[in-house]
Amino acid sequence: MAFELRWGIISTGRIAMEFVKDLLVDPASRDVTDVAHKVVAVGSRSTESAQKFIDAYINGDNNVKAYGSYAEVFADKNVDAVYIGTPHTLHYENAVEALNAGKHVLCEKATTSNAAETKSLIKLAKEKKLFFMEALWTRFHPLTLELKKIAEEGTLGDPVVLHADLSADFHIEDKPLNHRMLDPKLGGGALLDLGPYPMFWAMLALYEHPSNKNARPTSVTGSILKSTITDVDASTSWTVNFTEHLKAQAILSCSMIAQTAHFGAVIRYKKGNIKVATPIFRPPSFTVEYFDGPGGNVVREETRSFSYVGGGWHFEADEVARCIKAGKIESDLWTHEKTIIIMETFDEVRRQGKYVLPEGVEKVDRVQ
Ligand SMILES: NC(=O)C1=CN([C@@H]2O[C@H](COP(=O)(O)OP(=O)(O)OC[C@H]3O[C@@H](n4cnc5c(N)ncnc54)[C@H](OP(=O)(O)O)[C@@H]3O)[C@@H](O)[C@H]2O)C=CC1
Ligand SMILES: O=C1OC[C@@H](O)[C@H](O)[C@H]1O
Numbered sequence: 001m002a003f004e005l006r007w008g009i010i011s012t013g014r015i016a017m018e019f020v021k022d023l024l025v026d027p028a029s030r031d032v033t034d035v036a037h038k039v040v041a042v043g044s045r046s047t048e049s050a051q052k053f054i055d056a057y058i059n060g061d062n063n064v065k066a067y068g069s070y071a072e073v074f075a076d077k078n079v080d081a082v083y084i085g086t087p088h089t090l091h092y093e094n095a096v097e098a099l100n101a102g103k104h105v106l107c108e109k110a111t112t113s114n115a116a117e118t119k120s121l122i123k124l125a126k127e128k129k130l131f132f133m134e135a136l137w138t139r140f141h142p143l144t145l146e147l148k149k150i151a152e153e154g155t156l157g158d159p160v161v162l163h164a165d166l167s168a169d170f171h172i173e174d175k176p177l178n179h180r181m182l183d184p185k186l187g188g189g190a191l192l193d194l195g196p197y198p199m200f201w202a203m204l205a206l207y208e209h210p211s212n213k214n215a216r217p218t219s220v221t222g223s224i225l226k227s228t229i230t231d232v233d234a235s236t237s238w239t240v241n242f243t244e245h246l247k248a249q250a251i252l253s254c255s256m257i258a259q260t261a262h263f264g265a266v267i268r269y270k271k272g273n274i275k276v277a278t279p280i281f282r283p284p285s286f287t288v289e290y291f292d293g294p295g296g297n298v299v300r301e302e303t304r305s306f307s308y309v310g311g312g313w314h315f316e317a318d319e320v321a322r323c324i325k326a327g328k329i330e331s332d333l334w335t336h337e338k339t340i341i342i343m344e345t346f347d348e349v350r351r352q353g354k355y356v357l358p359e360g361v362e363k364v365d366r367v368q
Pocket of ligand 2: 168193194281
């Protein structure tokens with residue numbers, strides 16, 4: 001009998017819609033039989049919006065509660081886990097409230113405004129013995145699991161350099177100033193929205209590589225180009241070195257004013273490359289190139305492609321359900337530590353690039 005996780009959703013924006021649509025996909029379509037999902041409540045800043053969301057994406061199911069506040073979702077006894085799909089800078093207070101109400105939490109990326117908030121949330125989750133995870137969905141895709149096996153079985157040797165970019169032209173010139181990509185109060189800009197994905201590939205390929213022995217990054221450099229519309233970052237690049245056990249560097253970038261680059265991520269190993277197709281949040285394929293020797297001539301190339309029913313968010317939902325079923329408070333695949341490292345890196349990039357969030361936005365330890 002599958003363990004059924006009962007979800008409460010807060011917010012009715014684009015990603016909440018994608019996530020809920022995936023919760024409704026039959027787990028059997030992805031060969032999952034141990035866990036299942038049920039949406040029991042949707043909370044929005046207006047009851048009308050919550051009801052519209054239920055009508056549009058949950059087939060108007062009368063058993064799903066429509067609430068005009070997030071607090072009512074947290075208070076609902078039938079909710080086991082809360083999914084947070086609000087803008088980044090609201091995640092902290094939303095997650096604190098959910099955890100204090102005794103709910104497990106899956107929280108969208110960027111987890112919070114800064115690392116101090118993330119650490120504070122994780123401390124609270126531990127105290128309450130509740131599950132907490134950043135919704136880094138790419139980590140749970142079948143493609144990622146397969147790529148990791150190939151990357152770590154030894155033939156390619158250690159990773160040396162990784163390049164990853166995520167850019168998209170958001171046409172910000174046509175957006176209102178309170179749009180979440182433009183408003184500094186909502187943590188607008190490229191880094192907090194798109195940056196988690198280049199950073200994810202660095203974490204997977206470099207941090208998680210067995211030769212790195214879980215060593216944290218040894219240095220970070222960052223450069224920010226501000227938007228001409230508001231004081232958020234339009235294009236950002238950064239490097240992350242892992243030099244304690246590896247000699248490896250990640251060269252990462254993101255932009256909300258450039259078209260998506262033709263390359264996604266390239267991981268360069270001593271004896272080959274892995275090329276991850278774009279878009280790097282949900283790559284359809286990757287190609288492995290094997291070298292003949294030190295000259296770096298490619299002698300063999302293999303491409304693997306992946307497809308499934310749904311958008312790909314259900315894999316992270318399955319992980320949440322499995323962890324909660326097993327009584328875990330964190331995922332082994334996407335640990336609290338990885339989320340903290342990402343947020344610390346973003347703090348440092350913002351510090352170097354002089355992107356300061358407005359007074360009062362960062363609820364814990366404002367970045368100097
Ligand atoms: N994992 C992924 O693939 C993706 C993740 N994301 C992440 O999800 C979060 C939300 O992104 P997205 O869904 O695109 O954003 P949207 O603007 O589409 O939706 C955000 C929702 O948050 C709620 N909200 C609460 N307070 C505010 C506020 N002050 N301003 C605007 N909205 C508010 C609203 O719901 P209501 O009115 O019902 O309360 C709104 O619909 C971000 O942190 C982003 O990084 C985004 C896209 C993809
Ligand atoms: O998580 C995301 O992935 C896809 C992007 O389009 C989006 O802005 C971002 O939030």
